[in-house]
Amino acid sequence: MNKFKTLVLKASGTNCEIETSFILENVGFKPEIITINELLLEEKKIEKYSFIVIPGGFSYGDYTGSGRIVSSIIRHHLFNRLQNHISNGKLILGICNGFQILVKSGLLPNIEGLWKQEVSLIFNDSFHYEDRWVKLKVNQNTIFTKNFPEFIYLPVAHGEGKLVHNFKKNILDRIGVFYYVDKNGNKTMKYPSNPNGSFDSLAGIIDNTGKILGMMPHPERFRDGRQFYFDKKIDPFGILIFENVYRYIKEEL
Amino acid sequence: MLIEIVNKQDEYDALGFIVLKLLNRYRMNINRVRTSTLYYLDGNLEIDFLKELLVDSITDDLFVYPELPFKNVFYIDIYYKDKVLDSSGETLKEYLLISNFKVERVKSIRRFYLFSEKPIDESRIVEIFKNRYFNPLIEEIGKFEIKERKNRSLKNFEIKYIDLDGDLEKLSKDMVLSLNLNEMKIIKDYFYNRLKRKPTDVELETIAQTWSEHCVHKTFKSPFKYKNKKFKNLFKETIMKASYEIKHPDTVSLFSDNAGIVKFDDYHNICFKVETHNHPSALEPYGGAGTGIGGVIRDIIGTGLSAKPIANTDVFCVGNVDKPVDENEKIIPPDEILKGVVEGVRDYGNRMGIPTINGAVCYHGRFSGNPLVFAGSIGIMKSKNSFKKVQKNDYIVLIGGKTGRDGIHGATFSSASLTEESQEISSGAVQIGNPIEEKKMLDAIMEMEGLFNAITDCGAGGLSSAIGEMGEETGALVFLDRVPLKYEGLTYSDIWISESQERMVLAVGEKNFESVKRIAKKYDTTISHIGYFKGEKLELFFYDEKVLSLDMDFLHRGVPLYEKKAKPYKNFKEKKRKEKYKFSLDEAVYAVLSANDVRSKEWIVRQYDHEVQSQTLLKPLGGITGNAPNDASVIYPLHSKEKCIVVGCGINPRYGELNVKQMTYSVIDEALRNVLSIGGDIEHTFLLDNFCFGDTSNPFTLGSIVESAVACYEYTRLLKTPFISGKDSLNNYFISSDKIIEIPPTLLISALSVTDITNIRSSYFKATQKPSSIFIAGKKTQDELAGSILYTKMKISDGFIPKVDIKESSSIHKKIDILNKRKLLISAHDLSDGGLFVSLFESSLGNNVGVEIIVEDDRDLIDFLFSETQTRYLVQIYDEDEECAKSIMGEKYLKKIGKPIDKPLIRIKQGKKSFEYPLKKLFRYYR
Numbered sequence A: 001m002n003k004f005k006t007l008v009l010k011a012s013g014t015n016c017e018i019e020t021s022f023i024l025e026n027v028g029f030k031p032e033i034i035t036i037n038e039l040l041l042e043e044k045k046i047e048k049y050s051f052i053v054i055p056g057g058f059s060y061g062d063y064t065g066s067g068r069i070v071s072s073i074i075r076h077h078l079f080n081r082l083q084n085h086i087s088n089g090k091l092i093l094g095i096c097n098g099f100q101i102l103v104k105s106g107l108l109p110n111i112e113g114l115w116k117q118e119v120s121l122i123f124n125d126s127f128h129y130e131d132r133w134v135k136l137k138v139n140q141n142t143i144f145t146k147n148f149p150e151f152i153y154l155p156v157a158h159g160e161g162k163l164v165h166n167f168k169k170n171i172l173d174r175i176g177v178f179y180y181v182d183k184n185g186n187k188t189m190k191y192p193s194n195p196n197g198s199f200d201s202l203a204g205i206i207d208n209t210g211k212i213l214g215m216m217p218h219p220e221r222f223r224d225g226r227q228f229y230f231d232k233k234i235d236p237f238g239i240l241i242f243e244n245v246y247r248y249i250k251e252e253l
Numbered sequence B: 001m002l003i004e005i006v007n008k009q010d011e012y013d014a015l016g017f018i019v020l021k022l023l024n025r026y027r028m029n030i031n032r033v034r035t036s037t038l039y040y041l042d043g044n045l046e047i048d049f050l051k052e053l054l055v056d057s058i059t060d061d062l063f064v065y066p067e068l069p070f071k072n073v074f075y076i077d078i079y080y081k082d083k084v085l086d087s088s089g090e091t092l093k094e095y096l097l098i099s100n101f102k103v104e105r106v107k108s109i110r111r112f113y114l115f116s117e118k119p120i121d122e123s124r125i126v127e128i129f130k131n132r133y134f135n136p137l138i139e140e141i142g143k144f145e146i147k148e149r150k151n152r153s154l155k156n157f158e159i160k161y162i163d164l165d166g167d168l169e170k171l172s173k174d175m176v177l178s179l180n181l182n183e184m185k186i187i188k189d190y191f192y193n194r195l196k197r198k199p200t201d202v203e204l205e206t207i208a209q210t211w212s213e214h215c216v217h218k219t220f221k222s223p224f225k226y227k228n229k230k231f232k233n234l235f236k237e238t239i240m241k242a243s244y245e246i247k248h249p250d251t252v253s254l255f256s257d258n259a260g261i262v263k264f265d266d267y268h269n270i271c272f273k274v275e276t277h278n279h280p281s282a283l284e285p286y287g288g289a290g291t292g293i294g295g296v297i298r299d300i301i302g303t304g305l306s307a308k309p310i311a312n313t314d315v316f317c318v319g320n321v322d323k324p325v326d327e328n329e330k331i332i333p334p335d336e337i338l339k340g341v342v343e344g345v346r347d348y349g350n351r352m353g354i355p356t357i358n359g360a361v362c363y364h365g366r367f368s369g370n371p372l373v374f375a376g377s378i379g380i381m382k383s384k385n386s387f388k389k390v391q392k393n394d395y396i397v398l399i400g401g402k403t404g405r406d407g408i409h410g411a412t413f414s415s416a417s418l419t420e421e422s423q424e425i426s427s428g429a430v431q432i433g434n435p436i437e438e439k440k441m442l443d444a445i446m447e448m449e450g451l452f453n454a455i456t457d458c459g460a461g462g463l464s465s466a467i468g469e470m471g472e473e474t475g476a477l478v479f480l481d482r483v484p485l486k487y488e489g490l491t492y493s494d495i496w497i498s499e500s501q502e503r504m505v506l507a508v509g510e511k512n513f514e515s516v517k518r519i520a521k522k523y524d525t526t527i528s529h530i531g532y533f534k535g536e537k538l539e540l541f542f543y544d545e546k547v548l549s550l551d552m553d554f555l556h557r558g559v560p561l562y563e564k565k566a567k568p569y570k571n572f573k574e575k576k577r578k579e580k581y582k583f584s585l586d587e588a589v590y591a592v593l594s595a596n597d598v599r600s601k602e603w604i605v606r607q608y609d610h611e612v613q614s615q616t617l618l619k620p621l622g623g624i625t626g627n628a629p630n631d632a633s634v635i636y637p638l639h640s641k642e643k644c645i646v647v648g649c650g651i652n653p654r655y656g657e658l659n660v661k662q663m664t665y666s667v668i669d670e671a672l673r674n675v676l677s678i679g680g681d682i683e684h685t686f687l688l689d690n691f692c693f694g695d696t697s698n699p700f701t702l703g704s705i706v707e708s709a710v711a712c713y714e715y716t717r718l719l720k721t722p723f724i725s726g727k728d729s730l731n732n733y734f735i736s737s738d739k740i741i742e743i744p745p746t747l748l749i750s751a752l753s754v755t756d757i758t759n760i761r762s763s764y765f766k767a768t769q770k771p772s773s774i775f776i777a778g779k780k781t782q783d784e785l786a787g788s789i790l791y792t793k794m795k796i797s798d799g800f801i802p803k804v805d806i807k808e809s810s811s812i813h814k815k816i817d818i819l820n821k822r823k824l825l826i827s828a829h830d831l832s833d834g835g836l837f838v839s840l841f842e843s844s845l846g847n848n849v850g851v852e853i854i855v856e857d858d859r860d861l862i863d864f865l866f867s868e869t870q871t872r873y874l875v876q877i878y879d880e881d882e883e884c885a886k887s888i889m890g891e892k893y894l895k896k897i898g899k900p901i902d903k904p905l906i907r908i909k910q911g912k913k914s915f916e917y918p919l920k921k922l923f924r925y926y927r
Helices: A017-027 A036-041 A043-048 A068-087 A097-104 A169-175 A238-252 B014-025 B047-054 B087-098 B122-129 B168-174 B181-195 B201-210 B239-246 B278-283 B285-301 B334-352 B410-414 B435-447 B462-470 B492-497 B510-522 B552-557 B585-593 B653-658 B660-677 B699-719 B789-794 B806-821 B835-845 B861-866 B879-889 B919-926
Strands: A005-010 A030-035 A051-054 A091-095 A119-122 A130-138 A151-158 A162-165 A176-180 A202-206 A212-215 B002-007 B032-044 B060-064 B074-080 B102-115 B139-142 B224-226 B229-231 B251-253 B260-263 B268-276 B308-318 B356-363 B372-382 B395-400 B454-457 B476-479 B503-508 B526-532 B538-542 B545-550 B616-618 B633-635 B643-650 B685-692 B723-729 B733-735 B740-742 B746-756 B772-778 B827-830 B850-855 B872-878 B894-901 B905-910 B913-918
Touching: A005 A017, A005 A036, A005 A043, A017 A030, A017 A238, A030 A036, A036 A043, A036 A068, A036 B510, A043 A068, A051 A068, A051 A097, A068 A091, A068 A097, A068 B047, A068 B087, A091 A097, A091 A238, A097 A119, A097 A212, A130 A202, A162 A202, A169 A176, A169 A202, A176 A212, B002 B047, B014 B032, B014 B122, B032 B047, B032 B087, B047 B060, B074 B122, B087 B102, B168 B181, B181 B201, B201 B462, B201 B492, B201 B545, B201 B552, B224 B699, B239 B699, B239 B723, B260 B685, B260 B723, B260 B746, B268 B285, B268 B685, B268 B723, B268 B746, B278 B285, B278 B334, B278 B372, B285 B308, B285 B334, B285 B372, B285 B435, B285 B454, B308 B334, B308 B633, B308 B643, B308 B746, B334 B356, B334 B435, B356 B633, B356 B643, B372 B685, B372 B746, B395 B435, B395 B462, B395 B476, B395 B510, B435 B503, B435 B510, B454 B462, B462 B476, B462 B492, B462 B503, B462 B552, B492 B538, B492 B545, B503 B510, B510 B526, B545 B552, B585 B789, B585 B835, B585 B861, B585 B913, B585 B919, B643 B660, B653 B660, B653 B746, B660 B685, B660 B699, B660 B746, B660 B806, B660 B827, B660 B872, B685 B699, B699 B806, B772 B806, B772 B879, B789 B835, B789 B861, B806 B879, B827 B835, B835 B850, B835 B861, B835 B872, B835 B905, B835 B919, B861 B905, B872 B879, B879 B894, B905 B919, B913 B919
Parallel strands: A005 A030, A005 A051, A051 A091, A091 A212, B308 B356, B476 B538, B685 B723, B850 B905
Antiparallel strands: A119 A162, A130 A151, A130 A176, A176 A202, A202 A212, B002 B032, B002 B060, B032 B102, B074 B102, B074 B139, B224 B229, B251 B260, B260 B268, B268 B372, B308 B372, B395 B503, B395 B526, B454 B503, B476 B526, B538 B545, B616 B633, B633 B643, B643 B746, B685 B746, B733 B740, B772 B872, B772 B894, B827 B872, B850 B894, B905 B913
């Protein structure tokens, strides 16, 4: 079995699965795009994969709240298998809509260990969708962000990315991975550096086990330095996450 | 069951804050607003399941009716009328059904709680919310009440025959056929003398759809007489003629398929189409623009054997937003139209996962009652999939959404004019789209590659025009009772002409049908086998009764075309400006930068996902500041190592009003400048035309169409940039109580250029190590300010309009192309709306690189800085490359005007005078 087999989960309305597979492939993974309908026919399939990515988009149109229907499907049909996936040391990444799904299904961050929803992602303060590049401060102490520079740039594109929570500071430091910062590198609540009004400037968080990462910015949209929003020679930060996961799977699994 | 989901805290309710701000603007004495979502569910359901599904445990609380979250607080509900698509309700219902609940009906309701110490005047609230938070055409406002729905089954039906002995004109009007007396007479002759019987209702409807201006483009294909010149077929002898004379080796399919197709690389072709959705958007901006983009995306999916949409474009023309709308005028205020269409494109395009990368907005008083909404889409396909052909006996397969009674008479309606009553009577013509339906269909069709022989979309005219067109050579036999319906109660005629969105028709060989079905299931989209392509005629059955039988030949070639008598459009009379300007340079600068046509469109651009699919190389906005507009955007398909696609456009209704021919030259010029400024390749640039003109019964309007079409021919022939596809939308006028307001002649030219990735560069100035200078490349700046942004703002009505000498201009563009290919430009930005000053400002804005301009002669600075002379580029060139660039352009066409400076300001020097404008200050006006 190829241990780099990656599941890219597609619901109706998911729309970033192709570029997500493309960047995975570039790094060396063997991604497979599987629709929820296919997965529900054969739930066991999940066991084949070392890495699960839930890409961005508008699953079921987000019409009943972003990510809620897929979260419901996960809770009713796939929950145990995903728990096993994590306890076997395997990884999950949720990007944008995928992040919303992970949070609302109770998989992320699961600090209390009760597998209940603990944080939420709600409408941006502007109440509309917005596509822009942001500067992020990175916590390098995770599998996903090892050896990252302190600051990176990635694009965000979402309408519901305001992270809200009731956590205390000590927990925040454990879960925070990406923070919106101003041009001087300070965490900020100011628009547009913090594009949605996220509490504590949080743009991405990790779970209790360190195996599940959710983030609003889109790493798959920065695979090539030329995609940067102005003319500056710069390394494509988006690819780093996937390279880290590849290395982890290669060495640890 | 009626359940309500409400945020736990004010802080989580962003919409509540926004509504509060709005109501405060109207001094409504409201001190707090909270919003909630309700679902009315008719069925056997578990509250725990619903709670887990719908309620965010961190931010939301759930209330079950009659419990209310706020007691004794005024509230108002907004919800869709019955039969209007309610995406939230439908999505929830479908999920409950697959989760094994029995559920009949789900409806979503938005509720607004308004807190006030004083009594609230509900009618004032309704007035403020109208066209902002609800549209009376499709939504109800008030307190939600459960209404029983009456459904009638139509299995016991009667075929309706129509008598053609009476007043035919009246009949055409009563049935909304939009056919004239001559056409009605020809139809009567066909039935009474050839078939020897009366037509059925659906037969008349089908002919009306197929012969509508919208579907057949009667005007453009008609013979014309104009200024002693005769055209047998205006379209063939102008737009098409240029393309055939150019004989571009990379054009694959011109004017025949749903979109024009050109070569991308050795293995792929790309196609491009731009459509208009004007009349629906006038009545329901959000739904109209959304279904406009949805429709053009289906055009791309339906081109050849299907292309994958990779980028969208959108251009809007709206009324004057600065002038308050008279409350008695029954139109939606232009600023609400603009907000609505932006949200429509946003919510549809973003959900489809297609980046919206290019667009424009124009403002003109005459668009108030009849705005224009252009929606474009670009697709990529394997070269071998460029052509389709229906095979005899192929299954007729309908894929996508279900059919309802929406959008009936859209094609015939959009071919008529708009009146004040339109918003009240035309509810059938307006549709709300469901992009997820279309996304599922798109994903399924992409996987069906190789399994079908032909494909087309159900747009205007619904099944009628889709199957009518596809079966033109094979004949078609359709069983209408096999079409999946949204609800019971549709007649055979409704099913046939319904314009329900998100549906396409495939021609599938028998042996592939099972595979097609399996793929549809995987992607959760509906598929049904509704007939066969065979039998030569078009025949429809409904529960075993034949309800329509028409000869394909009559249907497709029976429409009579009459010679149109066109009179010369009354061009603006130019005259030299006599008086001195009564305003200062400062005033001109601030007026122009804050003009609606000029000022930043960032609020629109950023609401669109312009990076999904991860193929966007150059974004609509760039620079360190992220504020500078690029003239065009660039897409490089995932696997492409060398080639990319540059997309730009040109449009100018202000010039259209003054001089149609010069407007036409100017907008072609602008589209070309846009793509060349970014590094596009003129030798691989292809154009699309979208004509939006006024009343076709007005001979002067017809004259403007001829002028414009001929100008298109003349200029593109010299440029060797062929048209590959186009569309016209005519009869754009609005009838108010006392007058007819025609739109100004408006031509949108969209340009697509295939070029090397290494040629691409952004529009704004760069801070460079080596010394560089700023030049105007192109024509000498003339005093051409009539119709300019400055004169429009200052209400000056004389002067000269910009004139394009097409020979001179095409040679300039070709020289710019050489500069591009020799990589001699550091940056290039189009000089257009607002003239040199706007271009300097936008170029400086990107990287905060200022500029010092030295004006050598003693001409009026205002004329120099705000003239809109065409065929000019603002370019930055290394000093060491100046000689080389001059040798290519010629001294005459490359004039140094200044240098970049390391201060963020624009400095203009003329003799001893010097003016300075800090970018920061200018940005405040521009923003």
